[in-house]
Amino acid sequence: MAGPETVAAPEAGAGPVGVGPHPLPWPDDPRLDPALLAGGDRRNVVDEYRYWSNEAIVADLDARRHPFHVAVENWQHDFNIGAVVRNANAFLAAEVHIVGRRRWNRRGAMVTDRYQHVRHHPATSDLVAWCRGRDLPIIGIDNLPGSRPIQSAELPAACLMLFGQEGPGLSEEAREAADVVLHIPQFGSTRSINAGVASGVAMYEWIRRHATV
Known part of the structure; x- marks a missing residue:
């Protein structure tokens, strides 16, 4: 399956960052946000969390936070x-x-x-x-x-x-x-x-x- 379109980090003041819409068929993963899959993920998150919902990201971080x-x-x-x-x-x-x-x-x-x-x-x-x-x-x-x-x-x-x-x-x-x-x-x-x-x-x-x- 083809991967998502990756948008390179731009020069200062240039276009968007992140990844574009995910190609169909979408992965079957409850952590993923349908709106992000459809519209692309431009958030400032590491690649591991691309297309994840905010709630899923927080849950994953909570499982390994430092004391x-x-x-x-x-x-x-x-x-x-x-x-x-x-x-x-x-x-x-x-x-x-x-x-x-x-x-x-x-x-x-x-x-x-x-x-x-x-x-x-x-x-x-x-x-x-x-x-x-x-x-x-x-x-x-x-x-x-x-x-x-x-x-x-x-x-x-x-x-x-x-x-x-x-x-x-x-x-x-x-x-x-x-x-x-x-x-x-x-x-x-x-x-x-x-x-x-x-x-x-x-x-x-x-x-x-x-x-x-």
Whole structure:
């Protein structure tokens, strides 16, 4: 049977990406979405998930998610949250937790929030209670005095990594709640890196130690 028409990744500003309509007869697979088979799949998903329904993709990811969680504070409508969600999807985090304001800018997530579980906590105390009830250590990520470098510190397989927002970093309450605070070593003139970048570095450090590639 002929395979689907593959549409090559275009130059910036060019045409669509993904694959076109699947040739008939369609595969007999309940994971596939008839609308995508008929119209093509232009989503930003790996080739393995072409034509799969969103629900089928989430179910497959749920069967193999990693045991680490990621949390980010959202007291001032931090625009980095979308990038945190996108990174969490890329590294297959169990969940993303947003502390503070419920609303967040989804543009940076690039639609990955369809496949990533996102949980809201109104206050830091709610997040802490949630973690304590599951014996999840809270690992603060911030370049604070007394913090330890992430590459040489203990990073448990099951944990929650907590990030502050652009500018102020972790709130005072979050600092007090953290079991330990780790920092990402920097070598330039800037004081800090934003939560989107920091989350990607920290999640990759977890993957480097604990994931089977």
